[in-house]
Amino acid sequence: MAELAELVSVLKAAGEGTRVRLLALLADGAHSVKDLTEILKQSQPRVSRHLKLLADAGLVQRNAEGAWAYYSLTLDGDGAELAQWLIGHLDPEDVERRRDIERQAAVRASHTAQATEYFAKVASSWDLLKTLQVPEEAVEAAVVAALGGRRVETLVDLGTGTGRMLEVLADSYKRGIGLDSSREMLTVARSRLSGAGITHGQVRMGDIGDLDVAVGPADVVVIHQVLHYFDDPGRMLAQARRLLKPGGEMIIVDFAPHDLEFLRSEHAHRRLGLSPEQMSRWAAAAGLVVDAMQSFPSQSGQRGLTVCLWRLSDKT
Ligand SMILES: C[S@@+](CC[C@H](N)C(=O)[O-])C[C@H]1O[C@@H](n2cnc3c(N)ncnc32)[C@H](O)[C@@H]1O
Numbered sequence: 001m002a003e004l005a006e007l008v009s010v011l012k013a014a015g016e017g018t019r020v021r022l023l024a025l026l027a028d029g030a031h032s033v034k035d036l037t038e039i040l041k042q043s044q045p046r047v048s049r050h051l052k053l054l055a056d057a058g059l060v061q062r063n064a065e066g067a068w069a070y071y072s073l074t075l076d077g078d079g080a081e082l083a084q085w086l087i088g089h090l091d092p093e094d095v096e097r098r099r100d101i102e103r104q105a106a107v108r109a110s111h112t113a114q115a116t117e118y119f120a121k122v123a124s125s126w127d128l129l130k131t132l133q134v135p136e137e138a139v140e141a142a143v144v145a146a147l148g149g150r151r152v153e154t155l156v157d158l159g160t161g162t163g164r165m166l167e168v169l170a171d172s173y174k175r176g177i178g179l180d181s182s183r184e185m186l187t188v189a190r191s192r193l194s195g196a197g198i199t200h201g202q203v204r205m206g207d208i209g210d211l212d213v214a215v216g217p218a219d220v221v222v223i224h225q226v227l228h229y230f231d232d233p234g235r236m237l238a239q240a241r242r243l244l245k246p247g248g249e250m251i252i253v254d255f256a257p258h259d260l261e262f263l264r265s266e267h268a269h270r271r272l273g274l275s276p277e278q279m280s281r282w283a284a285a286a287g288l289v290v291d292a293m294q295s296f297p298s299q300s301g302q303r304g305l306t307v308c309l310w311r312l313s314d315k316t
Contacts (some may be wrong), residue, residue: 010079018042019050021084021100023073026060027087028104029232030072039103059083066261066272070231075281097212098256108231111270112209115229117179118268119161123184126162128267133304135296139253140168142309143224146251147172152219156243158208159226163189166201169222177202179208179216184257209236215241224253228263234282241286241314248287248315252279256295256306279310288312 013019018040025031025039031052037044051071054060063070074080090097122128143165152173157165160178162185169176180186180203189203206212209230217290221240227233234255240250257273264270276293283290292311298304 003008007078010057010059010082013053013080014086016050017096018047019054019059020090021096022047022050022054023059023083024087024090024097025079025100025104026071026073027083029235030063030070031062031104031107031231032068032070034068035107036071037057038107039100041103047271066259066264068264072232075285083188108209111183111229111231112207115268119180120183120184123162123182123188126185126188133299134307135299137309138296139309140164142296143222143251143253144168144172146311147220148308154216154218155222156215157217157218157222157224158211158240159223159229160189160203161185161225162183163193163203165222165224166203167196167198170196170198170201173220174200177218178203178204179211181205181207201260207241211239211243213242217245217248219245219248221248221250222252223250225255227252227254227274228269231270233271233274233278234285236281237288238286241288246316247314249311252310252312255310256308258305261307268285273305274308276308279308283310283312287314287316289315 014023021040022036025036033044033048037047040047051060051062053060058077059082060071061074073083073209092098147169150172153175155173155176157176157178160166160180163178163180164277166176166178178189178201180189181252183205186203186205193201193203206215221243227236230236244250255273259272263272280290289312290310291313292310296307298306298311
Protein backbone atom coordinates (compact mmCIF):
# COMPACT_ATOMS: atom_id res chain seq x y z
CA MET A 1 0.00 0.00 0.00
CA ALA A 2 1.39 3.40 -0.97
CA GLU A 3 0.93 6.60 0.99
CA LEU A 4 -1.50 9.10 -0.51
CA ALA A 5 1.18 11.69 -1.38
CA GLU A 6 3.35 9.02 -2.97
CA LEU A 7 0.46 7.70 -5.05
CA VAL A 8 -0.43 11.19 -6.26
CA SER A 9 3.15 11.87 -7.34
CA VAL A 10 3.22 8.60 -9.34
CA LEU A 11 -0.10 9.51 -10.96
CA LYS A 12 1.16 13.02 -11.77
CA ALA A 13 4.33 11.63 -13.31
CA ALA A 14 2.39 9.23 -15.51
CA GLY A 15 -0.42 11.67 -16.30
CA GLU A 16 1.01 13.39 -19.35
CA GLY A 17 0.89 12.49 -23.04
CA THR A 18 4.61 12.25 -23.86
CA ARG A 19 5.29 10.31 -20.69
CA VAL A 20 2.60 7.73 -21.48
CA ARG A 21 4.15 7.40 -24.95
CA LEU A 22 7.57 6.87 -23.32
CA LEU A 23 6.17 4.16 -21.05
CA ALA A 24 4.60 2.37 -24.01
CA LEU A 25 7.87 2.51 -25.96
CA LEU A 26 9.89 1.17 -23.04
CA ALA A 27 7.41 -1.69 -22.61
CA ASP A 28 8.91 -3.07 -25.81
CA GLY A 29 12.51 -2.91 -24.54
CA ALA A 30 15.19 -0.61 -23.18
CA HIS A 31 16.27 2.45 -25.14
CA SER A 32 18.93 5.14 -24.90
CA VAL A 33 17.83 8.79 -24.58
CA LYS A 34 19.13 9.41 -28.09
CA ASP A 35 16.79 6.76 -29.55
CA LEU A 36 13.81 8.06 -27.61
CA THR A 37 14.55 11.58 -28.83
CA GLU A 38 14.56 10.32 -32.39
CA ILE A 39 11.32 8.38 -31.96
CA LEU A 40 9.40 11.16 -30.21
CA LYS A 41 10.85 13.94 -32.39
CA GLN A 42 11.36 16.14 -29.35
CA SER A 43 14.53 17.83 -28.09
CA GLN A 44 16.91 15.79 -25.93
CA PRO A 45 16.62 18.07 -22.84
CA ARG A 46 12.85 17.75 -23.04
CA VAL A 47 12.88 13.96 -23.33
CA SER A 48 15.48 13.75 -20.54
CA ARG A 49 13.23 15.88 -18.31
CA HIS A 50 10.26 13.56 -18.92
CA LEU A 51 12.43 10.51 -18.24
CA LYS A 52 13.73 12.02 -15.02
CA LEU A 53 10.18 12.61 -13.79
CA LEU A 54 9.24 9.03 -14.64
CA ALA A 55 12.40 7.70 -12.95
CA ASP A 56 11.85 9.81 -9.80
CA ALA A 57 8.32 8.39 -9.54
CA GLY A 58 9.61 4.81 -9.86
CA LEU A 59 7.92 4.18 -13.22
CA VAL A 60 11.15 3.66 -15.16
CA GLN A 61 14.73 2.89 -14.25
CA ARG A 62 17.91 4.46 -15.55
CA ASN A 63 21.08 2.46 -16.06
CA ALA A 64 24.16 4.53 -16.80
CA GLU A 65 26.65 2.78 -19.02
CA GLY A 66 29.75 4.76 -19.95
CA ALA A 67 28.73 7.93 -21.78
CA TRP A 68 25.22 6.56 -22.47
CA ALA A 69 22.23 5.83 -20.26
CA TYR A 70 19.55 3.24 -20.92
CA TYR A 71 15.99 3.49 -19.69
CA SER A 72 13.64 0.58 -19.10
CA LEU A 73 10.36 -0.01 -17.29
CA THR A 74 10.63 -0.70 -13.57
CA LEU A 75 9.96 -4.36 -12.92
CA ASP A 76 8.16 -4.17 -9.60
CA GLY A 77 6.40 -1.82 -7.22
CA ASP A 78 3.40 0.49 -7.60
CA GLY A 79 5.05 2.38 -10.48
CA ALA A 80 5.52 -0.86 -12.43
CA GLU A 81 1.89 -1.86 -11.86
CA LEU A 82 0.56 1.51 -12.93
CA ALA A 83 2.75 1.53 -16.04
CA GLN A 84 1.49 -1.94 -17.04
CA TRP A 85 -2.11 -0.90 -16.47
CA LEU A 86 -1.71 2.23 -18.61
CA ILE A 87 0.05 0.37 -21.43
CA GLY A 88 -2.60 -2.35 -21.35
CA HIS A 89 -5.31 0.27 -21.90
CA LEU A 90 -3.61 2.04 -24.80
CA ASP A 91 -5.22 1.57 -28.18
CA PRO A 92 -2.52 0.18 -30.51
CA GLU A 93 -4.41 1.77 -33.41
CA ASP A 94 -4.14 5.25 -31.92
CA VAL A 95 -2.51 7.42 -34.62
CA GLU A 96 0.25 8.75 -32.39
CA ARG A 97 0.97 5.32 -30.92
CA ARG A 98 1.14 3.77 -34.41
CA ARG A 99 3.62 6.43 -35.50
CA ASP A 100 5.75 5.78 -32.39
CA ILE A 101 5.76 2.03 -33.11
CA GLU A 102 6.82 2.69 -36.72
CA ARG A 103 9.61 5.03 -35.65
CA GLN A 104 10.75 2.59 -32.95
CA ALA A 105 11.06 -0.14 -35.60
CA ALA A 106 12.94 2.28 -37.87
CA VAL A 107 15.40 3.21 -35.10
CA ARG A 108 16.06 -0.48 -34.41
CA ALA A 109 16.49 -1.16 -38.12
CA SER A 110 19.04 1.66 -38.30
CA HIS A 111 21.06 0.03 -35.48
CA THR A 112 21.07 -3.25 -37.41
CA ALA A 113 22.12 -1.38 -40.55
CA GLN A 114 25.01 0.27 -38.68
CA ALA A 115 26.23 -3.11 -37.39
CA THR A 116 25.79 -4.67 -40.84
CA GLU A 117 27.74 -1.85 -42.47
CA TYR A 118 30.52 -2.22 -39.91
CA PHE A 119 30.75 -5.99 -40.40
CA ALA A 120 30.73 -5.61 -44.17
CA LYS A 121 33.90 -3.54 -43.78
CA VAL A 122 35.70 -5.85 -41.36
CA ALA A 123 34.55 -9.27 -42.61
CA SER A 124 37.72 -10.27 -44.41
CA SER A 125 40.03 -9.24 -41.57
CA TRP A 126 37.94 -9.97 -38.49
CA ASP A 127 40.49 -9.75 -35.69
CA LEU A 128 39.02 -7.36 -33.12
CA LEU A 129 38.86 -10.09 -30.46
CA LYS A 130 42.57 -10.72 -30.92
CA THR A 131 43.45 -7.05 -30.56
CA LEU A 132 41.45 -6.98 -27.31
CA GLN A 133 43.53 -9.87 -25.97
CA VAL A 134 40.47 -12.02 -25.42
CA PRO A 135 41.39 -15.53 -24.21
CA GLU A 136 39.76 -17.11 -27.26
CA GLU A 137 41.17 -20.62 -26.87
CA ALA A 138 40.03 -20.99 -23.27
CA VAL A 139 36.57 -19.62 -24.11
CA GLU A 140 36.14 -21.94 -27.09
CA ALA A 141 37.24 -24.94 -25.00
CA ALA A 142 34.63 -23.95 -22.38
CA VAL A 143 31.91 -23.64 -25.05
CA VAL A 144 32.70 -27.18 -26.25
CA ALA A 145 32.82 -28.44 -22.64
CA ALA A 146 29.41 -26.84 -21.97
CA LEU A 147 27.86 -29.41 -24.29
CA GLY A 148 29.54 -32.20 -22.32
CA GLY A 149 30.44 -34.40 -25.28
CA ARG A 150 26.80 -34.72 -26.39
CA ARG A 151 25.67 -34.55 -30.01
CA VAL A 152 22.37 -32.67 -30.18
CA GLU A 153 19.88 -32.75 -33.02
CA THR A 154 19.77 -29.01 -33.87
CA LEU A 155 22.07 -26.18 -32.84
CA VAL A 156 21.36 -22.58 -33.88
CA ASP A 157 24.18 -20.02 -33.78
CA LEU A 158 22.79 -16.47 -33.70
CA GLY A 159 25.07 -13.81 -35.20
CA THR A 160 27.30 -16.55 -36.57
CA GLY A 161 29.75 -14.13 -38.24
CA THR A 162 32.52 -16.16 -39.84
CA GLY A 163 30.86 -19.37 -38.59
CA ARG A 164 33.49 -19.97 -35.91
CA MET A 165 31.06 -21.50 -33.40
CA LEU A 166 29.63 -23.88 -36.03
CA GLU A 167 33.21 -24.95 -36.72
CA VAL A 168 34.27 -25.33 -33.08
CA LEU A 169 31.09 -27.24 -32.19
CA ALA A 170 30.90 -29.30 -35.40
CA ASP A 171 31.03 -32.61 -33.47
CA SER A 172 28.27 -31.50 -31.11
CA TYR A 173 25.32 -31.23 -33.52
CA LYS A 174 23.68 -33.18 -36.31
CA ARG A 175 22.26 -30.05 -37.91
CA GLY A 176 23.76 -26.62 -37.35
CA ILE A 177 22.26 -23.34 -38.56
CA GLY A 178 24.08 -20.02 -38.34
CA LEU A 179 22.19 -16.74 -38.84
CA ASP A 180 23.76 -13.39 -39.60
CA SER A 181 22.71 -10.11 -41.19
CA SER A 182 26.04 -9.48 -42.90
CA ARG A 183 26.35 -10.90 -46.39
CA GLU A 184 30.11 -10.39 -46.24
CA MET A 185 30.48 -12.29 -42.94
CA LEU A 186 28.35 -15.11 -44.38
CA THR A 187 30.58 -15.32 -47.46
CA VAL A 188 33.59 -15.82 -45.20
CA ALA A 189 31.61 -18.35 -43.09
CA ARG A 190 30.59 -20.42 -46.13
CA SER A 191 34.11 -20.67 -47.41
CA ARG A 192 35.49 -21.53 -43.95
CA LEU A 193 32.88 -24.21 -43.31
CA SER A 194 33.31 -25.83 -46.70
CA GLY A 195 37.11 -25.57 -46.33
CA ALA A 196 36.79 -27.49 -43.05
CA GLY A 197 34.51 -30.11 -44.70
CA ILE A 198 31.56 -29.19 -42.46
CA THR A 199 28.44 -29.90 -44.50
CA HIS A 200 26.03 -30.36 -41.59
CA GLY A 201 26.55 -26.73 -40.50
CA GLN A 202 24.98 -24.12 -42.76
CA VAL A 203 24.60 -20.37 -42.60
CA ARG A 204 21.75 -18.11 -43.66
CA MET A 205 21.01 -14.44 -43.90
CA GLY A 206 18.65 -13.18 -41.20
CA ASP A 207 18.05 -10.38 -38.72
CA ILE A 208 18.25 -11.91 -35.28
CA GLY A 209 16.59 -8.83 -33.81
CA ASP A 210 13.47 -9.96 -35.64
CA LEU A 211 13.84 -13.72 -35.44
CA ASP A 212 11.92 -16.12 -37.62
CA VAL A 213 10.86 -18.96 -35.26
CA ALA A 214 10.84 -21.35 -38.21
CA VAL A 215 14.65 -21.48 -37.81
CA GLY A 216 14.04 -23.67 -34.73
CA PRO A 217 13.16 -25.65 -32.82
CA ALA A 218 16.67 -25.97 -31.43
CA ASP A 219 18.16 -28.08 -28.67
CA VAL A 220 20.90 -25.51 -28.22
CA VAL A 221 21.11 -21.81 -29.13
CA VAL A 222 24.55 -20.20 -29.10
CA ILE A 223 24.99 -16.41 -28.92
CA HIS A 224 28.73 -15.74 -29.01
CA GLN A 225 29.92 -12.12 -28.82
CA VAL A 226 26.70 -10.74 -30.27
CA LEU A 227 24.43 -9.40 -27.51
CA HIS A 228 26.51 -6.24 -27.02
CA TYR A 229 25.41 -5.10 -30.52
CA PHE A 230 21.85 -4.72 -29.19
CA ASP A 231 20.43 -1.88 -27.12
CA ASP A 232 18.26 -4.33 -25.26
CA PRO A 233 19.96 -7.72 -24.96
CA GLY A 234 17.04 -8.88 -22.79
CA ARG A 235 14.61 -8.42 -25.68
CA MET A 236 16.95 -10.34 -27.94
CA LEU A 237 17.22 -13.15 -25.38
CA ALA A 238 13.43 -13.41 -25.12
CA GLN A 239 13.21 -13.76 -28.90
CA ALA A 240 15.98 -16.38 -28.99
CA ARG A 241 14.20 -18.38 -26.31
CA ARG A 242 11.27 -18.89 -28.70
CA LEU A 243 13.57 -21.04 -30.84
CA LEU A 244 14.33 -23.47 -28.00
CA LYS A 245 12.71 -26.87 -27.60
CA PRO A 246 11.27 -27.45 -24.10
CA GLY A 247 14.27 -28.22 -21.90
CA GLY A 248 16.63 -26.63 -24.44
CA GLU A 249 19.82 -24.77 -23.57
CA MET A 250 21.47 -21.49 -24.43
CA ILE A 251 25.18 -20.75 -24.37
CA ILE A 252 25.96 -17.06 -24.23
CA VAL A 253 29.41 -15.56 -24.42
CA ASP A 254 29.98 -11.84 -24.01
CA PHE A 255 32.13 -9.24 -22.33
CA ALA A 256 31.88 -8.41 -18.65
CA PRO A 257 31.11 -4.70 -18.00
CA HIS A 258 33.95 -2.45 -19.20
CA ASP A 259 34.60 1.20 -20.01
CA LEU A 260 36.08 1.07 -23.51
CA GLU A 261 33.91 3.75 -25.17
CA PHE A 262 35.84 3.38 -28.44
CA LEU A 263 34.13 0.02 -28.97
CA ARG A 264 30.93 2.03 -29.38
CA SER A 265 32.31 4.85 -31.48
CA GLU A 266 34.55 2.72 -33.72
CA HIS A 267 33.22 -0.84 -33.57
CA ALA A 268 29.41 -0.60 -33.54
CA HIS A 269 29.03 -1.92 -29.97
CA ARG A 270 25.94 -0.61 -28.16
CA ARG A 271 26.42 -2.08 -24.68
CA LEU A 272 29.70 -1.90 -22.76
CA GLY A 273 29.53 -5.51 -21.56
CA LEU A 274 26.86 -7.40 -19.62
CA SER A 275 26.77 -8.00 -15.88
CA PRO A 276 25.74 -11.24 -14.10
CA GLU A 277 22.83 -9.36 -12.49
CA GLN A 278 21.55 -8.15 -15.87
CA MET A 279 21.86 -11.64 -17.31
CA SER A 280 19.91 -13.17 -14.41
CA ARG A 281 17.15 -10.58 -14.83
CA TRP A 282 16.91 -11.00 -18.60
CA ALA A 283 17.01 -14.80 -18.31
CA ALA A 284 14.23 -14.84 -15.71
CA ALA A 285 12.10 -12.49 -17.85
CA ALA A 286 12.59 -14.83 -20.82
CA GLY A 287 11.59 -17.87 -18.72
CA LEU A 288 15.13 -19.25 -18.52
CA VAL A 289 17.34 -20.26 -15.62
CA VAL A 290 21.04 -19.40 -15.34
CA ASP A 291 22.68 -22.77 -14.61
CA ALA A 292 26.31 -21.62 -14.60
CA MET A 293 28.59 -18.70 -15.32
CA GLN A 294 32.33 -18.70 -15.94
CA SER A 295 34.71 -15.73 -16.26
CA PHE A 296 37.80 -15.56 -18.43
CA PRO A 297 40.03 -12.60 -17.54
CA SER A 298 41.99 -10.95 -20.30
CA GLN A 299 45.42 -12.26 -21.12
CA SER A 300 46.82 -8.75 -20.88
CA GLY A 301 45.65 -7.88 -17.37
CA GLN A 302 44.26 -4.35 -16.97
CA ARG A 303 44.20 -3.41 -20.66
CA GLY A 304 42.06 -6.22 -22.00
CA LEU A 305 38.53 -7.41 -21.45
CA THR A 306 37.07 -10.16 -19.34
CA VAL A 307 34.81 -12.58 -21.18
CA CYS A 308 31.90 -14.38 -19.51
CA LEU A 309 30.17 -17.59 -20.51
CA TRP A 310 26.63 -18.18 -19.30
CA ARG A 311 24.72 -21.46 -19.54
CA LEU A 312 20.97 -20.94 -19.53
CA SER A 313 18.24 -23.52 -19.78
CA ASP A 314 14.52 -23.82 -20.20
CA LYS A 315 13.06 -25.73 -17.26
CA THR A 316 9.52 -26.11 -18.60
C1 LIG B 1 31.45 -10.00 -33.06
S1 LIG B 1 30.66 -10.85 -34.36
C2 LIG B 1 30.58 -12.45 -33.63
C3 LIG B 1 30.50 -13.53 -34.64
C4 LIG B 1 30.52 -14.94 -34.10
N1 LIG B 1 29.37 -15.21 -33.23
C5 LIG B 1 31.82 -15.22 -33.42
O1 LIG B 1 31.85 -15.13 -32.20
O2 LIG B 1 32.80 -15.47 -34.09
C6 LIG B 1 28.97 -10.31 -34.27
C7 LIG B 1 28.13 -10.78 -35.40
O3 LIG B 1 26.77 -10.42 -35.12
C8 LIG B 1 26.17 -10.08 -36.35
N2 LIG B 1 24.98 -9.27 -36.10
C9 LIG B 1 24.91 -8.06 -35.48
N3 LIG B 1 23.63 -7.63 -35.48
C10 LIG B 1 22.90 -8.59 -36.10
C11 LIG B 1 21.51 -8.72 -36.41
N4 LIG B 1 20.62 -7.80 -36.06
N5 LIG B 1 21.11 -9.84 -37.06
C12 LIG B 1 21.99 -10.79 -37.42
N6 LIG B 1 23.31 -10.71 -37.14
C13 LIG B 1 23.76 -9.63 -36.50
C14 LIG B 1 27.24 -9.35 -37.11
O4 LIG B 1 26.99 -9.30 -38.50
C15 LIG B 1 28.49 -10.16 -36.75
O5 LIG B 1 28.75 -11.14 -37.69
